[in-house]
Amino acid sequence: MTTSSSERGVSLGMPELPAPAYPDDVRTRLEADAREIIARYPGSRSALLPLLHLVQSQEGHVTRTGMQFCADMLGLTTAEVTAVATFYTMYRRRPSGDYQVGVCTNTLCAVMGGDAIFETLQEHLGVGNGETTDDGKVTLEHIECNAACDFAPVVMVNWEFFDNQTPSSAKRLVDDLRAGRPVSPTRGAPLCTFKETARILAGFPDERDGAVGASGSAGHASLMGLRLARGETAPARVVHPRDGGPHDEPRNREVHDPSPAEHLSSHDAPQDTSASDPANPAAGPAAEEGE
Ligand code: FES
Numbered sequence: 001m002t003t004s005s006s007e008r009g010v011s012l013g014m015p016e017l018p019a020p021a022y023p024d025d026v027r028t029r030l031e032a033d034a035r036e037i038i039a040r041y042p043g044s045r046s047a048l049l050p051l052l053h054l055v056q057s058q059e060g061h062v063t064r065t066g067m068q069f070c071a072d073m074l075g076l077t078t079a080e081v082t083a084v085a086t087f088y089t090m091y092r093r094r095p096s097g098d099y100q101v102g103v104c105t106n107t108l109c110a111v112m113g114g115d116a117i118f119e120t121l122q123e124h125l126g127v128g129n130g131e132t133t134d135d136g137k138v139t140l141e142h143i144e145c146n147a148a149c150d151f152a153p154v155v156m157v158n159w160e161f162f163d164n165q166t167p168s169s170a171k172r173l174v175d176d177l178r179a180g181r182p183v184s185p186t187r188g189a190p191l192c193t194f195k196e197t198a199r200i201l202a203g204f205p206d207e208r209d210g211a212v213g214a215s216g217s218a219g220h221a222s223l224m225g226l227r228l229a230r231g232e233t234a235p236a237r238v239v240h241p242r243d244g245g246p247h248d249e250p251r252n253r254e255v256h257d258p259s260p261a262e263h264l265s266s267h268d269a270p271q272d273t274s275a276s277d278p279a280n281p282a283a284g285p286a287a288e289e290g291e
Contacts, residue, residue, distance in 0.1 A: 019064035019078075027069070030058065034073045037203055044074050048084055050202045052091050057198035061092035089143075090201075097132040098193045099177045102143035102156040103170070109145070113166060114153040118142060120167035125174060137178045139194075150221035151186070158197040160185035163219070189214050 022030065033054055038047045048070060055066030067081045074081075085091045092100075103109075103118040121140055125133050132139045148154045151163035155170055162173060163186040176183050183191055189211040192200075200206050227233045 019068040022058075022065055022069065026058065030054065030069060031073070033202070033204070034069075038073065040203070045076060048074060048076070048081065049088075052081075052085055052088075053198045053202035056091060057195045057202060060096055060195050060198075061094055092139075094130070095132065096194060097137050097139040098195075099137060099157050099191070100139045100141065100159075100194050101174060101177070102141050102146075102159075104144070104146060104148075104152070104154045104156070105142045106145035108149045109153040112152040117153055117155065117165055117167050117170045121170055121174060124171050133178065135178060138174050148222075150224075151219065157183070157185070157191060158194050159201075160188045160191055162186055187219060 021027070034047075034051055037050045037054065038044050041047045051070045051073060052062055052066070055069055056062050059066065062085045067078055067085055070076070071078045071081045086093065101121065103114055103121065105114045105118055118140075122128060125138060125140055127133055127138075127140050130139070130141050143156060146154060146156060146161075148161055148163065151161070153165050155162040155165045155173065157173070157177065162170075165173075173183065185191060189206060190208065192206075192208070206212055224233070
């Protein structure tokens with residue numbers, strides 16, 4: 001699905017004024033929600049990020065009307081609101097689908113198959129980066145690292161994780177989303193639509209039965225460092241590659257705890273200089289030629 005610049009409502013990152021008004025009933029409801037959000041912050045302008053999620057939950061993207069609403073509620077200029085809304089990629093600036101399918105193509109995911117997944121989905125769905133399928137169901141986009149590199153390559157749908165994906169599993173995923181078949185993330189709460197997700201991100205509770213409990217915790221791979229720190233698992237031996245491999249490391253060698261004096265570095269001990277090295281006595285300041 002392609003969108004014209006007028007549909008996007010944003011030209012060169014700046015809204016065209018005046019923005020159309022929300023219908024009265026919508027504005028009344030959003031104002032009540034906004035007041036609840038603003039009351040959580042000591043300074044009202046700190047509520048801008050959740051307010052942008054709130055207006056995104058209304059229309060599926062941040063419209064000029066939404067930006068004007070945020071500006072009105074917070075006493076900001078529309079330029080200030082626009083600067084924030086266009087900085088963060090979680091705010092969409094054009095109409096989008098019910099499911100935002102983000103393929104991580106940052107370094108680790110890319111080499112583990114993220115690039116192949118993105119290319120496969122582009123071809124399978126017939127859309128490019130940031131575009132939406134004709135049925136309005138799926139918006140495809142590149143995403144940056146989501147701190148789930150231990151499950152690479154990762155795909156996110158409405159910010160829920162689908163770990164260890166392949167081109168085939170990703171194709172099945174988008175087919176199921178478009179067909180309305182139930183889809184469960186690898187971790188986290190059950191999926192909801194992009195607008196519903198935006199409302200949760202605005203700070204309103206997820207009231208679906210069991211959704212909060214289903215959020216679970218970090219996966220096994222993510223917790224490995226913590227288990228090591230707690231001594232719950234044997235530490236891996238680290239061997240410098242130039243030492244020739246594990247057979248060069250004596251097993252059960254006592255760990256040597258160096259004294260502070262052995263930790264000398266250029267920062268905690270003065271280095272010998274020409275003035276203090278008796279083998280190279282200082283000759284005093286170099287004389288300029290001719291002096
Ligand atoms: S590189 Fe993909 S989650 Fe980190």
